[in-house]
Amino acid sequence: MQISEMTAKMAAGNGFIAALDQSGGSTPKALKGYGIEDGAWTTEEDMFGLIHDMRCRIIRSAVFNGDKVIGAILFERTMDGSVDGKPVPQALIEKGVVPFIKIDKGLEDEVNGVQLMKPMPELDALLTKASALGVYGTKERSVINSANREGIAAVVAQQFEVGKQVLAHGMMPMIEPEVNIKSETRAECDAILRDEILKNLEALPEGTQVMLKLSLPIVPGTFDPLVSHPRVLRVVALSGGYKRPEACVELAKNAGIIASFSRALLDDLRFQMSDAEFDAALGEAIDAIYAGSTIKTAPVTA
Template sequence: MNSQEMRDKIAAGQGFIAALDQSGGSTPKALKGYGIEEDAYGSEEEMFGLIHDMRSRIITSPCFSGDKVIGAILFERTMDGDVDGKPTPQALIERGIVPFIKIDKGLEDEANGVQLMKPIPGLDDLLARAKGLGVFGTKERSVINLANEAGIAAVVGQQFEVAAQVLRHGLMPIIEPEVNIKSAERADCDRILRDEILRHLDRLAEGTQVMLKLSIPSEAGLFQPLVDHPKVLRVVALSGGFSREDACAELAKNKGMIASFSRALLSDLRHGQSDEEFDKTLGGAIDEIHAASIA
């Protein structure tokens, strides 16, 4: 796939985007969920080697293909690694899957009810390297905990500022201002966020597009103006702590949104499963998430 073919697949593909981008802080939890305890590795390098093995097993599974998985978000180390002797982005492209990379470096402490992204040193170099490896786009995450208008405006402003830098490198940014689904002010957060994003979209130059990765809204259909906006290539949903069953049920209520799940995709996979068990378990999760994404 060339860049235009990847854009077309993301814009109109009947499937979802897998999030395989657990980074340093979340890797031990991801490995534990996979059945590998912390005493199984003695260094950060060993830890990242084990998580790469898990991701390689997923990517090479027969059920993990572009028929239902149209894209995959990678951690930087995964992007720089190999799968079946090929650079990971190339291995995905050959399976018909569009590669993205997570670029944020974690979150600042909460202020005004939100957590902004930490600075991203060396971002231009990372974007240039990703582009050279065939990566199509990026993902960058912030968190919204309270319906604070100033805080949400700061989150969206920072996201679009980073997105502009990504666009200058010819990559597609996925803007991810996650609303905490456990927030008592979730519904108000959703509405303020939608309106703030719309204001920033209207300021983008004609012909410019971004992607959005959002928590599934508490009110079904609330993000339809974002789904329909000409400057949005695609709106994808994070599972945000929902079980796969609940995330799929909620997603199916929102026309035009597709999944970009991590825990909800990987939650039943275990290191000790045989290849047959692993592929059957992963295939079942892919089928369920795919069905919700095209509902």
């Protein structure tokens, strides 16, 4: 796929984005969910080797392809690795899956109800490397815990500042200001976030676009103005702690938003499964998330 083909697939492709970007702190939990306990490795390299093997198994699966999975977000170590001798981004592209990379380095402590991203002094070098490997875009995550307008404005401003740096490398930024779904002021957070994003979208250079990765709103349709905005290529949703059935129900309530799920995609996969069992479990998850993303057929409650 050329860049123009990737952009077209992101803009209008039927499917969803797989988040395969668990990083250092979340890797042990991801491995435990996969059926590999803490004692199975002795070094960090061993741990990352095990999670890489899991991701390779997913990418190799016949059910994981560009028909329903239009993109995948990678951890930097995964991007630097290979699948059967091919660089991971190239292996994805050959399956019709557009590669992204997680670029944030974690979160600062909470101030004004939000957690900003830590500094990324080596970002330009990472973007240069990722672009050379054929990676289409990036993903960068902040967290919003309460409806503090000053805090939310700071999160969005930082996200768009990083996004402009990504755009300068000819790559697509996926801006992710995650609203904590356990927040007691979640509806207010969603509304403030939408308004702050709209302000920053209007300030983007003419002819540029970004993608947005957002928590599913507590009030369906809250993000409709973002979905239809000409400077937004696509709005995708994180599962945010919802189990897959509930995540798909909430997703189906929001027209124009597709999934970018991690745990909700991987929950039923186990290291001990045969290849046939693994493919069946992965295929079932892909079908459910695809339906919630595109057909919008998940059961919708009143």
